[in-house]
Amino acid sequence: MIKHLFKLIWNKKKQNFLLLSEIFISFMVIFGVFSFGVYAYKNYMAPMNIKYENVWVINYSNTLKTENADSLEMFYSSLKQNIQALPGVIEASYTSANFPYSTSMMNNGITYKGKQYFGVNNYRVDDDYLKTLGGNLIEGRWYRKADGAGKERVIVINKKLKDDVFGSGSAIGKYIDGNNSKDGRRVIGVVDDMKNFGDYQPAKYGMFERIDTSYRKWVGNMLVKVKPGADAAFEGKLYKTMANALKNSNIEIEHLDDKLSSTNKFTLVPLIILSIIAAFLIINVALGLFGVLWYNINKRRGEIGLRRAIGASGNSVSGQLVAESLILATLSLLIGSFFAAQFPLLNVFDLPAMVYVIALLMAVVFIYLLVFVCALYPGRQAANIYPAVALHEE
Amino acid sequence: MLKNYFKIAIAVLKRRKFFTFVSLFGISFTITILMVATAFIDKVVNDTYPDKKRDRSLYVTKLELRGKDAMNGGGLSYYFIKHFIGSIKTPVKLAISSNWQGTNTYINDKKIAINYKYTNADYWDILEFDFIEGKPFTKQQIDNAERVTIITEDIKKQYFGNDDAPVVGKYIEADNVKYRISGVIKAVPITSYNFYSDIYLPYTVSNANFNDTGYMGIYTAILLAPTVNDVAKMQREFNQMAKKIPIPDIKQWDHLNVFADPYIDSYVRSGNENKSGMVYALTALTCFALLVTLLPTLNLVNINITRIMERSSEIGVRKAFGASSRTLVYQFIVENIILTFIGGTIGIVLSFISIQLINNAQLIANLNLTINFTVLGFALLICLFFGFLSGVYPAWRMSRLNVVTALKS
Numbered sequence: 001m002i003k004h005l006f007k008l009i010w011n012k013k014k015q016n017f018l019l020l021s022e023i024f025i026s027f028m029v030i031f032g033v034f035s036f037g038v039y040a041y042k043n044y045m046a047p048m049n050i051k052y053e054n055v056w057v058i059n060y061s062n063t064l065k066t067e068n069a070d071s072l073e074m075f076y077s078s079l080k081q082n083i084q085a086l087p088g089v090i091e092a093s094y095t096s097a098n099f100p101y102s103t104s105m106m107n108n109g110i111t112y113k114g115k116q117y118f119g120v121n122n123y124r125v126d127d128d129y130l131k132t133l134g135g136n137l138i139e140g141r142w143y144r145k146a147d148g149a150g151k152e153r154v155i156v157i158n159k160k161l162k163d164d165v166f167g168s169g170s171a172i173g174k175y176i177d178g179n180n181s182k183d184g185r186r187v188i189g190v191v192d193d194m195k196n197f198g199d200y201q202p203a204k205y206g207m208f209e210r211i212d213t214s215y216r217k218w219v220g221n222m223l224v225k226v227k228p229g230a231d232a233a234f235e236g237k238l239y240k241t242m243a244n245a246l247k248n249s250n251i252e253i254e255h256l257d258d259k260l261s262s263t264n265k266f267t268l269v270p271l272i273i274l275s276i277i278a279a280f281l282i283i284n285v286a287l288g289l290f291g292v293l294w295y296n297i298n299k300r301r302g303e304i305g306l307r308r309a310i311g312a313s314g315n316s317v318s319g320q321l322v323a324e325s326l327i328l329a330t331l332s333l334l335i336g337s338f339f340a341a342q343f344p345l346l347n348v349f350d351l352p353a354m355v356y357v358i359a360l361l362m363a364v365v366f367i368y369l370l371v372f373v374c375a376l377y378p379g380r381q382a383a384n385i386y387p388a389v390a391l392h393e394e
Numbered sequence: 395m396l397k398n399y400f401k402i403a404i405a406v407l408k409r410r411k412f413f414t415f416v417s418l419f420g421i422s423f424t425i426t427i428l429m430v431a432t433a434f435i436d437k438v439v440n441d442t443y444p445d446k447k448r449d450r451s452l453y454v455t456k457l458e459l460r461g462k463d464a465m466n467g468g469g470l471s472y473y474f475i476k477h478f479i480g481s482i483k484t485p486v487k488l489a490i491s492s493n494w495q496g497t498n499t500y501i502n503d504k505k506i507a508i509n510y511k512y513t514n515a516d517y518w519d520i521l522e523f524d525f526i527e528g529k530p531f532t533k534q535q536i537d538n539a540e541r542v543t544i545i546t547e548d549i550k551k552q553y554f555g556n557d558d559a560p561v562v563g564k565y566i567e568a569d570n571v572k573y574r575i576s577g578v579i580k581a582v583p584i585t586s587y588n589f590y591s592d593i594y595l596p597y598t599v600s601n602a603n604f605n606d607t608g609y610m611g612i613y614t615a616i617l618l619a620p621t622v623n624d625v626a627k628m629q630r631e632f633n634q635m636a637k638k639i640p641i642p643d644i645k646q647w648d649h650l651n652v653f654a655d656p657y658i659d660s661y662v663r664s665g666n667e668n669k670s671g672m673v674y675a676l677t678a679l680t681c682f683a684l685l686v687t688l689l690p691t692l693n694l695v696n697i698n699i700t701r702i703m704e705r706s707s708e709i710g711v712r713k714a715f716g717a718s719s720r721t722l723v724y725q726f727i728v729e730n731i732i733l734t735f736i737g738g739t740i741g742i743v744l745s746f747i748s749i750q751l752i753n754n755a756q757l758i759a760n761l762n763l764t765i766n767f768t769v770l771g772f773a774l775l776i777c778l779f780f781g782f783l784s785g786v787y788p789a790w791r792m793s794r795l796n797v798v799t800a801l802k803s
Contacts, residue, residue: 018699022692029689059496236500243570250569252497252507280423281689287416288693295700 023332026285027367031340033278034359040200049192051134052256058222059252069213079245091225093132096124100196101259110176112165120205132223140172140189143210152181156189158206198263294378305390314383325375403729420690421737429745432772433763438585444521453660454615460649471611482635484628489517489616494591497569508568511591512600520618528562528577539598543573546581549592583761694784702792710800719793726789734781
């Protein structure tokens with residue numbers, strides 16, 4: 001039966017060519033939008049691991065004239081203590097400019113057993129960073145004050161980096177960038193992946209380095225966890241405290257939840273615009289498909305009448321027409337899937353293969369549904385053809 | 395003749411209402427998307443508020459240092475602009491302004507986020523902002539490092555409330571410093587990122603150390619040539635000067651790239667000279683336009699073929715009476731272009747509506763899209779192209795129709 005239908009389509013390949021290419025391109029568009037959507041959804045479902053509510057970030061510029069590392073250190077640790085002592089502040093931590101939802105990035109590479117791992121986000125943080133952001137420690141420990149005094153260089157990494165570098169075993173006590181305590185850095189803790197780039201972007205490789213005295217003068221951001229209900233009046237007070245301590249500095253206070261929603265917009269707005277355009281394109285295609293199928297079926301009144309006359313039921317006639325359309329769609333989908341499969345195979349855009357596979361399956365189902373719906377009505381019309389009338393026309 | 399074609403086209407359109415609807419839907423929706431996109435690009439690229447002297451200006455926005463395995467790109471330092479760019483002779487004026495930076499101000503226990511930008515005096519001569527009240531600060535005031543500022547209308551509303559009372563001479567507090575307002579201007583949308591800010595300050599009040607001789611910084615420059623004809627000369631002089639700039643830290647860097655570009659080139663310059671911003675922008679735009687037009691075109695071709703096949707008896711009769719294939723092709727393309735223009739007109743109406751919606755939603759503050767003659771011209775061009783593209787193949791198929799088979803059906 002299918003073989004027979006296939007032959008029918010093949011005989012009219014020239015007429016069907018345009019229809020085939022139209023379905024093919026629709027499939028590619030849908031596949032693209034679905035890949036984007038599935039990827040965003042997958043990222044959205046992963047836990048955030050950052051308790052960003054009531055966390056503010058103070059951006060300042062280091063205007064102290066002194067180059068002396070120790071006096072800088074003294075000044076900033078007492079400034080932090082003053083901030084922490086304010087009623088309404090729960091926790092505070094210095095951070096480099098790449099704090100969550102900022103647009104800033106600092107990337108490094110690390111080596112382990114001769115293998116290099118690139119694109120590791122390097123976060124410069126202090127002892128209270130994890131507490132301020134409410135992150136989870138999976139194994140080992142976070143930094144403490146003694147780490148500043150010790151000679152050994154230690155490092156905290158995130159789970160994603162740990163899984164790729166050390167596999168399923170424990171990473172604690174192992175060395176990266178070297179084999180021993182002399183030139184390597186000992187891993188002391190692993191934290192759960194934080195989605196630093198917003199709800200819809202995945203967590204990337206990350207390592208956390210403790211801010212040391214030599215780095216202090218480059219630091220220009222402080223995260224502050226405040227008590228719920230802190231208002232603009234309190235924010236003004238915080239601002240004044242900073243401004244009084246750091247004369248001539250440019251100071252700005254931002255809220256992490258605001259930053260999160262604007263970061264999310266960067267993924268969502270293009271997705272929404274794309275979806276709207278794709279929806280219109282698909283409506284367009286659906287109407288066109290409907291019209292063309294309808295016309296084609298009308299042209300075959302004679303053939304259909306003959307089939308009815310020799311005993312085919314209405315259902316089998318409409319079934320044949322719908323099946324023909326679906327086979328047409330299958331042909332397009334085969335070509336489309338071939339092209340779509342190149343995306344995970346060639347690793348275009350660096351998305352996980354799973355995303356492409358799910359998007360591919362969804363797009364296939366979607367196109368089948370679309371074609372089915374478009375062919376249904378013309379098929380039913382054909383089933384209502386009276387053999388006598390149709391044959392009389394001939 | 396054309397009148398006849400027009401009549402036939404309308405008659406055909408009326409005959410199969412469903413097909414007509416599908417065609418018009420596809421055309422008008424495609425035109426709408428392309429027009430909104432064109433309006434947006436036109437706004438970003440061609441809007442000459444506030445730089446009305448754009449054809450006489452060159453823009454320096456990025457500086458790039460490149461070494462074997464390192465690259466550092468970003469804005470320029472004040473020293474670099476003054477010392478190197480300031481040394482060339484052709485420009486009559488040299489505007490210097492910083493990137494915008496954010497700060498907060500608190501008034502009546504309300505927080506207002508303010509972006510500020512440092513400028514020199516030439517900035518206000520080259521750029522013609524619309525002053526709603528007051529005037530720009532003078533060179534004298536800048537040299538004295540007076541704490542004066544020019545604010546936008548939006549900030550005036552936010553800070554001083556909605557009443558229209560003049561605010562020149564009043565004080566606004568930003569970054570813990572009180573500035574006296576010297577003027578209020580019409581705001582610029584953030585898409586013109588070279589000019590956007592909420593308040594503008596004299597560069598002398600910034601805390602930066604102007605004795606620092608580093609090259610990288612937060613400033614950009616605009617060079618104004620005496621006449622339009624001198625721009626090319628100014629660019630040549632700039633490039634010669636750029637070649638002679640000593641490269642800092644020879645160990646790390648071996649190339650220094652800095653360019654003075656016309657506005658559009660500077661707008662898309664990515665800060666990485668290995669990748670041309672222009673190529674990126676054009677590729678992205680072409681891909682978008684292709685994606686949006688390809689499907690509706692295919693759809694239209696499909697529908698047109700169906701339509702023609704329906705009219706095969708008419709075509710057979712005309713052919714039998716001696717009409718040449720060329721006449722038929724010509725007739726069909728004209729018919730199709732008429733159809734696209736009807737769709738295009740609906741599309742223009744739809745774009746007016748959607749642009750109104752976009753403007754009212756204030757997706758980007760102060761960005762008011764408009765449909766001007768450039769955009770309309772583009773729309774007409776798109777219509778023509780579209781009609782032609784979707785008409786040629788069906789017309790060709792039609793012209794090859796065999797008279798006998800056509801008449802038989």
